[in-house]
Amino acid sequence: MSRRTAGIGRAWKTGWMELTVVLGDITKQRVDAVVNAANNAMRGGGGVDGAIHRAGGPAILSDCIARFPDGLATGDAGWTTAGALPSRWVIHTVGPNYRAGQRDRALLVSCYRRCLEVADDLGAVSIAFPLISAGVYGWPKEDAIAAAVETLTSTPTQVQAARLVAFDQPTFDQISSRLQG
Template identity: 55%
Template sequence: MPELRAVRGDITEQQVDAIVNAANSSLLGGGGVDGAIHRKGGPETLAACRALRASHYGGGLKTGQAVATTAGNLPAQWVIHTVGPVWSATEDRSALLASCFRESLRVADELGARTIAFPAISTGIFGWPMDDGARIAVDTVRTTPTKVEQVSFVLFGDDALKIFAGALQGDQGPK
């Protein structure tokens, strides 16, 4: 099992083999983490995403799937793009969120990545509750066989950092 850690920071500045992009299905950039990665990755990352759209992913990347591109100007070697689900109060989509983490680790293994940085997938504009998102992320990474040696959950704010740190220690907090 890889070493798991939660860090406060900017995912676009992480010195890891691969960073995970909480992408939108178009693969062509957007807001939040997706927009930041595309801005810092620059034209190489966007061109790689456009090439994916022109070939295997003409209809976009499906929720829960993952695919890699060059990281362009980012300090990482690769960006692994995954599309998280939008949270729903009436439909359990947790399997799709878990798939984002499993599929990203699978792609990382195919690339030979030993270090990877994840954002808090789906917990921003997609509305997933942070505590549940952290639990799913940590549980999935802990139970997914991988050759990755270090997984960092890179959180933008102190509240998210505290929640992920608690999930790493097994503290799920009040239900």
């Protein structure tokens, strides 16, 4: 069941949390943790990764270098400071690169699950996700949305509020439609 949430988008209550779809900028989300769709090297990049590093400042890169000297495996997640972002933490996850032949959906699902596990370890109660792997990594958008919604609505967690942040109106509409069932 959906309801309009003033200034945010549309929200659905799952067994564990409220899942909201938001049209906006991931770097401006006021939540405990924002999720970064990172690359394996954990040194910044393009897309969401570049935007988070630019908005959060050098503290994020410095923490990535210290915490992940060898990078992070595809499907895994880890956290750093959020630097100048309005959140407390950045949870970095490495999605599969569909264009490079990484097409195992279990890796994409693992990104969302691992982010929730890291959020639980941190005590985060609110989290904002981009649509992982659906940008430059080329995961088909409809399946990327399905994987995100299915995983976030079925994974037990202490997180009370999760947001899927859509960068554009068509993606917002697709996510909303998927959440409506």
